[in-house]
């Protein structure tokens with residue numbers, strides 16, 4: 001008798017269990033379902049073999065809307081001698097029936113001075129591997145290339161892969177972009193004095 005009573009939950013046990021379930025369902029933080037609209041999707045295509053779409057952010061500036069897309073193995077239109085430096089593209093949303101995208105040039109095609117004990121190697125730097133946008137209205141955009149290298153010490157067979165990032169204003173004017181290389185440990189003071 002006693003053994004049989006312990007085996008099953010019994011009607012009272014079931015009621016307690018139901019109450020616990022009810023508490024869990026009403027008290028636990030609720031997830032919100034949403035649907036991905038697959039029928040009216042906007043498709044943007046990029047050049048082949050560029051990993052176009054590796055990173056993506058939605059962007060707006062004033063009334064303009066953009067899709068900003070990273071393509072970390074793209075070649076540059078401005079200097080084809082650099083081997084697959086990677087690039088980002090902007091694709092206008094709305095009034096763009098052909099769904100075209102435009103490459104944005106970050107970094108000078110001629111090369112940039114990067115410091116007193118620095119010589120840049122932009123080949124295969126994977127620019128556009130990451131993209132982020134500051135939240136809110138007219139947020140700026142940052143993109144990085146983690147494989148950018150300082151080859152100043154190449155004679156001692158050292159390449160310093162410290163990476164590089166570029167920040168740009170929300171109007172996407174690349175001429176106002178800023179090069180950010182926080183991992184470079186050179187004569188930063190001397191470099192500033194020379195360039196400013």
Ligand SMILES: *[C@@H]1O[C@H](CO)[C@@H](O)[C@H](O)[C@H]1NC(C)=O
Pocket residue numbers: 061062063137138
């Ligand atoms: C965002 O940019 C638009 C277009 O330049 C400008 O009219 C607006 O004032 C800006 N908003 C803010 C919060 O800066």
Ligand SMILES: *[C@@H]1O[C@H](CO)[C@@H](O)[C@H](O)[C@H]1NC(C)=O
Pocket residue numbers: 079080081082109110111122
């Ligand atoms: C293109 O880039 C290469 C490699 O960085 C550089 O040596 C060359 O001077 C650049 N060419 C032009 C036209 O800027």
